[in-house]
Amino acid sequence: MNEATTTMTGIDSARDGTPLRHPQRPKPKYRPLEAVRNFRELLKDKENTAVVFKIYEALPSRDFMPRVRALTLSEHGEKLRQNEPFLPAFLDDHDSLRRFPAGSVAHAYCDFMEREGLTAAGLVAESDASGRPTYDDLVQWFGFRQRDTHDLMHVLTGYGRDALGEQCVLLFTHGQSPSQGHLLLGYAGSLHIKKLRKSAAPVMKATREAHRMGKACPPLVSLSIRDLLAKDLQQARADLNIAEPHWYRECHRVWKSEGIDPYDLMAPIREDSALAA
Template sequence: MTAYQTDIAGTESASDGTLLRDPRRPQPKYSLRKAYGHFRDLLKDKEETSHVFKIFESLPSKHFLPRVRALTLSERGEQLRAEEPFLPPILDDHDALRRLPRGSVAHAYCDFMESEGLSAAGLAAEADKLGNPKYGDLVEWFGFRQRDTHDLMHVLTGYGRDGLGEQCVLLFTHGQSPSHGHLLIGYAGALNIMKTVKSRAPVWKACRQAHRTGVACPPLVAMSIRELLAKDLDEARAELNIPDPHWYRECHRIWREEGIDPYDLLAKKSQPEAVAA
């Protein structure tokens, strides 16, 4: 029995009738100009997550739908949709996650989210602020799944929420799911750090390592997140080919040696200079 079907009109859908792509969904339009404008806005306020979503909307990948089709119209995709229809309730149930063994991915995830004051539901809420309509199709399920595993990627890779850490996670994500949006934010962001922070820190090496790690790591979107959370963190990293982020840690070491706070890289610049950069 196949995990999908095609109706008379040629519309692909899962065996339960869920459409691969709702025909009402607008065709994405590629605009590098819009993406760059949102990127400049993001540089001014990196906490305004909506700019990130707008960048990705402006730079749609032609490979996205084939990736959605390959996973969702498979028996594996059917199983994941049945077991993990929406990740935020799973990821935000810290009481349940804390019952998993110490040293697990789950404990590290809870530690990270609680220390940063984050939640998976909060990230979803930021995306909802864009006001985009919901279609309930497989494209939506896949897209939400990619979005909702962002902070889990921080935990697995060891990259923090500082400026460089975010660039590295986005480049790791590009290795997993290539799009020009990841490249723009990741590498242009790295260049911005190198331009505005005079230092000998190996920023470019850190970003290249993150990109290579994402390529070597199997796609998280196709994994059982419940099973991943239950794994020992070190064992999970070994299985996923995720090495210690050596060059990222070296950047932090050098910055601190130079009197630069890695979590406030523009601290020594005046506001006008920071905006101009």
Template sequence: MINPSDYSALFAKDGTVVRHADRPTPRYSLPRAIKNFRLLMKDKEDTSLVFKIYESLPSKQFMPRVAALGLSERGEDLRRTEPSLPEILDDHAELRKTPKGSLAHAYCDFMESEGLTAAGLVAEAESLGRPKYDDLVQWYGDRSRDTHDLFHVLTGYGRDALGEQCVLLFTHGQSPSQGHLLIGWAGSANIKSMVRGSKAPVMGAALQAKRTGKGAPQLIDQPIRELLKQPFDDVRRALNIPEPTQYQECHRIWKAEGIDPYDLLASEKSQGEALAA
């Protein structure tokens, strides 16, 4: 395995260094990660805690993945043809020119219904004030961030609490990371505890998401601009992404049990009041 310091001596064909010499080396600390996870459970809107968890649990395979893609011909081509994914993803007028039923239409439908933009995700990340470096690590990290909502669309996981945990575990299956694993599994266990007595297969949905991510080719490696033009169902088949049946079963059961998957706190409160009556 390459020594971390050696990555600052590796360059892509266009001169971009793999890892900038000034980029700090993350230090592994499970206690710090657990502390920040507990804080995240108290304030799920504080996205800075998510980054702190990831930084506390750096993956030994992260830099090899960055170098493998960034220095490959595929990586060179992606950086040349897709230098800024948010500009591509937020141009809905252009995306809507693709045939009906395309991934582009499904993506636009999702983002518009949720009131989201790729630029908004960038702004949220940059508001944390983390330093940026002109290296392949930055490119790889940005590309990972910018494909997050595409993961939602392709997998069928919504933006409810369980859907977000499933996307994290799908991402772990794609690119193993203890940070994704901690938040995904612990978050799913927390959801299960919030709906005590429910028959919904919460942990089954989490496990299926992880397996799906592992069985699918890495989305970050794919030419996103070309995928967007293709029929949605064809893309899912090509990427080996099946229907999220366990997640869908959770929603079906919760609906029958009178639980709102998009407002589990209210459901938890209602259950507590029922038990106290």
């Protein structure tokens, strides 16, 4: 324990007394069958984000708590908690974010969220819909921070919200924070994409590329999001070792040449079925 922590009834805690892990927080249970069941539900409706959180809950990572401890019980983690206690309100204040220079990560983030009709608060609502209880501890702060930077990863990597783009972001995230949940969603989802339609698109090359980039990029959860948003987008990508997503772009090029809409991979199938009818 370093000087940034105190001991509260034998429990590691931050200076303000927030425990690392609340005594009432249940110990995670490994439930692979539950994860697979929820994954099948997600395949039926990819917008059903609530089941994504259930998948992560069913596939807890052994490395999660060591990562939480290393960040939250450090001087750097203390400063992040003081300056960025909860990101959604800050991320949804587009008027303030637009005050950053043109070409900044902040402007790109606002453009992305407004174009897609998304809000950070909306992701919070989807998380709440999973019905999981919350606890006043450092684990919760860390988990919220991982959740609330998801859309920022889309902006930094250049991966869209199409089916492949989502799988790539998940595997980029696994490169930063390894978990079987990310692997299941990323690679099983990618294989599902390949089965949707015969195509020469290099789907697995795209997802493996995303996985490698995630490993090379410093964990976003440990960075000052305020400082990151103020940076020039291209400079931020260079600083974080985020390269151009070549194989993802190539998949889009190939699909379009084959008459397939990357943002609606089932569309050609539905059209063929309609003609047959």
